Amino acid sequence: MFNYTNYDESKVEFAEIAPASELPSGERLFVDLGDQPIVIFNIAGQLFAIGDVCTHDDGPLGDGVIEGFNVVCPRHGAEFDIRTGQAVQMPAVVDIPAYPVQVRDGIIFVGVPK
């Protein structure tokens, strides 16, 4: 699974998403990159991007409650660490992708595999 904590710069392409002003602290932003739905969270000024599909039963994750750095799937309660995509709570056992996020000149960019 793609995880921004150990990605190879040469294999990542950064896509322009939106002005950072559109994602204030505590908010989330939904985008599609290619055929991949992604949700970007602003947690106290830090941005995190994950795939918006739960690996338990393909439910959307982006509307889930945030507990610390975990997002709780609204369907059956699985939890994922939004920093790494790691599945940390049953019933999900497979990680979700986590993407690198950068802010350059006030614009949010998300890195996806080339």
Ligand code: FES
């Ligand atoms: S679809 Fe997410 S926990 Fe079941």
